[in-house]
Amino acid sequence: MTFxxxxxxxxxxxxxxxxxxxxxxxxxxxxxIKYRIWADLKEMAMRYTEDASRRGTAERVAFTQEYIESYTFELGVRADGTTKAQWEQICQAYHGAAAKMADYERNxxxxxTFEIDAITNPITNTTS
Structure with a gap:
């Protein structure tokens, strides 16, 4: 798990x-879907111990679980093709997320913060 x-x-x-x-x-x-989202949340809270990265900078970025004060989970979902039943499961995962994190949190x-973004296909600009 990395952030x-x-x-x-x-x-x-x-x-x-x-x-x-x-x-x-x-x-x-x-x-x-709901269980996959909750498994990702569990990884954030329980399995993550430390991370280090050099992407985008020459300076090493490193932190451990004890430095984390809050979490943000940003979920992108295709607007086209996602069924009503799937959206219902996404909503159930969203509504149960805070309780799940409280159960999982060790520290x-x-x-x-749980954000859901609907991803749409880009609009093609066709001008003559």
Missing amino acids: DHWNQDSGNAVSDKVLNTQRASFLATPAE GDKPL
């Missing part, structure tokens, strides 16, 4: 995920 963004000043660790709702198992059993009750 995609780290704000050293605020202690916020951000995980960006894109959900492929066209995956066969998610189409056949939409409830798997105190750290706040979670």
Whole structure:
């Protein structure tokens, strides 16, 4: 588990995920979506110990679980092709996320921000 963004000043660790709702198992059993999201949250809170990165900078960026003050989980979901049943599972995961994080958290009750972004196909500009 690694985080995609780290704000050293605020202690916020951000995980960006894109959900492929066209995956066969998610189409056949939409409830798997909720459980996949909760598994990702569990990884953030319980399995993550430290991270280090040099991407985008020559300076090494490193932090451990004890430096994390809050979490942000950013979930991208395709607007087209995501079924009503899948959206319902995403919403259930969203509504249950805070309680799940409280259960998972080893180092105190750290706040979670859960953002869902609908991803649409880009508009092609065709001018004559």
